[in-house]
Amino acid sequence: MISILGGELLSSLGAGEERIAALRNGRAAPDTIAVEAFADQPLFPYYLIDNSSRVARADHIEEYLQNVTENLFSRQFSGSSPPANTGVFLGSSSIDYSLTRPIEQIIDGLDPGKLPGNRVGGGFYADRIMQRFGLSGPSLTYNTACTSSINAFMDAAAMLECRVIDYALVMGLELSLPVIVEGFALMQLLSPDVLRPFGQKRNGMILGEAVSAVLLCRSDTRSSNWHYLGGESCCEIHSVAGSDPGGKGIAQVIRQSLSDAQVSPSELTALKAHGTGGELMDLAEMRGMEMAFTDIPDYFSLKPYIGHTLGGCGLAELVLLMECVDNGFIPATPHAEPLDEQFTSPPVRTNMDVTHGRFMLNYFGFGGNNTSCILEKTKP
Amino acid sequence: MIFIHAAGIHNTMPRERQPDLAEELHTLTGKIYRRTDHFIQLAILGAHKAAGTRELPAQTAIYLTSGQGNISVFTRICEQRRQHNLLPKPVDFINLLSNSAGFYVASHLALDGKNLFVTHHHFPAQMALLAAQNDLRLGRQKMVLLGGVDEWIPRQELARKLLGVSPSTQLGEGSNWLLLNSEEKNALATVEVHPQLLSSSLLAALLSYAPRNTSLIFSHRFDREAVSGFMRRYPQCRLFSPEEDSGYYETHPLFTLSSFLRQEKGRLIHIDTDGNQYMIVTLANDLL
Structure with missing residues (x-):
């Protein structure tokens, strides 16, 4: 069985008690951004x-990733170093964050100079984390739209089951880039106003x-009270743009x-829906739940609290769910x-x-990406 | 142990512009792929060659890997924004944000199983192979279609800069696929990726025990001198050289493995490096 030892999250909700409150x-207010x-x-x-600091998001990526990792490791390893045989699994809807700045500089006729790590592109940030924390296990970076980081989580569990690694650091990453908003x-x-999952007046994410x-x-x-029981990832070939x-x-x-997790x-105590507030997406999700369940379990969406964090939502919402249940x-x-x-x-x-x-935690995205997994928290 | 049941090679060295793959794809498959870019067409082409005339089980998983993904679309979007203040086309945006190439391969082959796009800073092909190896060993997948796709872009100076290679490096593009299975029946070869990076001393120990006539191949990251040094130290091994020329691209190891299957019988060790440590993949097609 796979233990989930703990999680860290940077989001608009702040940290600790502020986030739980x-x-x-039921309070969360977004900022605004101009297109x-x-x-x-x-x-x-x-x-x-x-x-x-919305001007240069890409410049903060390493800092953010290091911060959440440092906090997690210091809590889990009491200040000592993590075992070297720890794998890193990072999911994001953009594998190209590291490419953005050098490409823009070259387009502008500027010389980007020597690139950090001598190369940019897929896997860049996972490699930086490996180096920063002295980790030598395998690493993989996932780009499967909104299921990226939950797929990273599930493959990390498989890597542990195969005893290739002893610990897995799973990361989710999504920051605002102009091209994404546009x-x-x-x-x-x-x-333009409010995220209304499954609501009559929903008008987008x-x-x-x-x-x-x-x-x-x-x-x-x-050991831990939290376990990963199983899950599945499938490709739905209905349309590249949605379910x-x-x-x-x-x-x-x-x-x-359900079959993989033998549940x-x-x-099911509750189901974390994808719940984007998108007209067709919520419709597809509700129809899917109606087909899969005789009685739909109690379900909820976390996106009204932190927004749709795209490739990062898999792990971000998993951490929020764990924090909420840990707080009762x-x-x-x-x-x-x-x-x-x-x-x-x-x-x-x-x-x-x-x-x-x-x-149960469900995630659906562009490219036909559908993922569902099941966690368990045993009685404290 | 996992088994290779089929391989598909698409490997070219463009000189001035990206080859027009739409026509080649149409000739090969009889289909027209609308709303696809060069990267997606490359992926379909390679996967089609690997699948051949087989009808794959619908649950066959697709693991697609690449060093830089659809870099030409991303570069075009950046250029349009910086130079012309244009918004991305919706189709480009969707293809940028997700593993659309995997979606189109799945559509082409009518597959609805697991579909991943994974990458790695140094070893995208080997790490994808490791993920597939795990899933097959655990029984989580019965069959995996694993492909490495890297595209050539006309802005060569930019491409070399991003890849961290010298200005004289000849770049290429490829879409090389392996059909992997946990069952031996009808297999072409066994393949195994060593899950841990090896130090030079561990690599030396491994190579010193390599059976006579084991073929070695070194990734593009080794220069001639380094390769000669290895071959002098391990005279029981011989150097494998694919017949087909190829340029530098990051999923090239899959081209090498497929080329060995096409050309040779025996045992191959593929050696790659990040500059400090080594990653190896072994393939054998003489015992099945």
């Missing part, structure tokens, strides 16, 4: 980690930033996840009322008292 009280490439430079809500704005997928880290090991190495609104692909991955639907609750889903009339089952309306149980 926001989740408990400068549009003639009228419209403002869109955006959940930013730090709204004082792309989603252009496709008219962004809400709100993007967010998140940098997260989770430490895993086999349960025979170290089949009929829900077939989503139902398939949910069923396979029956009735054993599952948060209500704000702004979901009134519920879409087509849906029979609303998301969690008020905080649920939960201290342990089995939790």
Whole structure:
């Protein structure tokens, strides 16, 4: 069995008690960001980690990744070094953060000089973390749209099961880049005001930033109350731009996840939905849940709290879920009322008292990427 | 142990512009792939060659790896933004944000299993192979179609800078795929990636025990002098050289493995380096 030893998260919600209070009280307010490439430079809500430094996000990537890793390692290894045989698994919707600056400089006719690590591109940041913390296990960087970091998490578990490594550092990374905001704005997928998962008045998603880290090991190495039970990742070939609104692909991955984890639907304490607030995406997700379950479990979305953190959402939402349950609750889903009339089952309306149980986490993205996994927290 | 059941090679050294693959793809598959870019077309081409006439089980997983992904689309988007203040086309944006190439390969072959795009700073092909090896050994997958895709871009100076190679390095592009299975029946070869990086002393120990006539091949990161040094130290081994020329690209090890399958019978050790440590893959096709 795979133990989840702990997690760290940088997001718009701040840290520690401030973050838990926001989740408990259903309060989270996004900043705004201007899409400068549009003639009228419209403002869109955006959940930013730090709204004082939005100019050069890419310059902060290493700092953010190092911070979450340092905090995690210092808590888990009490100040001593992590074992060298630790693998690094990083998921992001952009493998090209490290390419952006040198490419822009060359386009502008400037010499980027000697590049850090002598090369940029896929795997750059995972390699920097390996070097910074003296890790020598294998590393992989995942780019599977909104399922990137949860796929990294699940493959890290497989690497542990195969005894290739003793510990796995899994990281999720998503920071605002102009091209990301412009792309989603252009496709008219962004809400101008509020993220309303499964709501009748939902009008799109709100993007967010998140940098997260989770430490895993086999349960025979170290024990924890949190475990990864299993999951599945599938490719739905309906459309490159989204899931089949009929829900077939989503139902398939949910069923396979339950089967892999050997968990029956009735054993699920709650389900963390993808819940983007997108019209078709929420429809597909609801149809998928209706097909997969006779009775849909209590479900909730965390995106009204930190926004849609794209490739980083897998791990960021996993960390938030663990923190909430460790603090005795599952948060209500704000702004979901009134519920879409087509849906029979609303998301969690008020905080649920939960201290342990089995939790399904679902993620769906561009490129037909569907992933579902199940975690368990045993009684404290 | 895992087994190679098929291989597909697409390997070129463009000189001035990216080859037009749409027509080649149409000739080969009889289909037209709309809304695809060069990187995606490369991926489909290589995967199609590996799959051949087989009808793969729908649950076959796709593990696609690349050093820089669809770098030409990303560069074009950056150029359009910087020089013309243009927004990205939606199709470019979607292809940039996700592993669209894997999606189109899955669509082409009607596969709905696991579909990953993974990469690594030094060893994208070997790390993807390691992920596949794990999943096959654990029984999490029965069959994996694993491909390495790297595209050549006309802005050679930019490409060399990003790759960290010398100005004289001839760059190439490739889409090389292996069909992997945990079952031996009808296999072409066994393949194994050593999961840990090796120090020079561990590599020396491993090579000193290599059976007579083991073939060695070294990645593009070794210069001629270094390769000669290895071959002098291990005279029981011989140097494998693919018949087909190729330029530098980061998933090149998959081209090498596939070339060995095509050309030779025996045992191959592929050796790559990050400058300090070594990563090895062994392939054998003489015992099956």
